[in-house]
């Protein structure tokens with residue numbers, strides 16, 4: 001059960017990253033593909049699955065944000081990722097702002113994955 005959920009979580013992570021990266025490239029190219037129906041729906045479905053599986057894993061592990069430092073760091077970074085992602089794909093007024101937000105969001109995503117793998121809010125310290 002736990003491993004299945006973890007597989008679902010990690011698969012959704014990979015899909016979510018790929019879809020966000022792709023949408024960023026289309027955004028930078030002003031591509032009409034960004035407006036396609038599936039492009040507007042599928043990422044939300046994937047992200048919902050990602051979050052639901054993540055929350056279920058945390059419940060099964062009895063990890064509570066606030067007690068577990070890495071989970072807290074992950075959730076704060078997740079909020080940042082969502083905010084930056086929305087500036088990148090929607091709210092950013094100029095292409096420069098959107099591109100910067102997109103790159104920052106990709107970096108935050110990398111941080112979240114590093115935190116998940118190391119269970120350390122400061123993954124680069126290597127302890």
Ligand code: HEM
Pocket residue numbers: 006009010013050051053054055057058059061063074075078081109112113116117
């Ligand atoms: C963009 C958002 C997220 C990304 C990129 C992400 C990434 C990952 C990755 C790559 C793993 C696998 C770690 C490993 O193989 O050891 C993982 C595990 C996990 N994630 Fe996430 N996650 C995200 C959101 C969340 C959320 C919102 C929660 C909970 C509220 C969560 C809770 C967990 C838990 C509990 C594990 C299991 C750790 C383990 O079994 O060792 N994740 N996450």
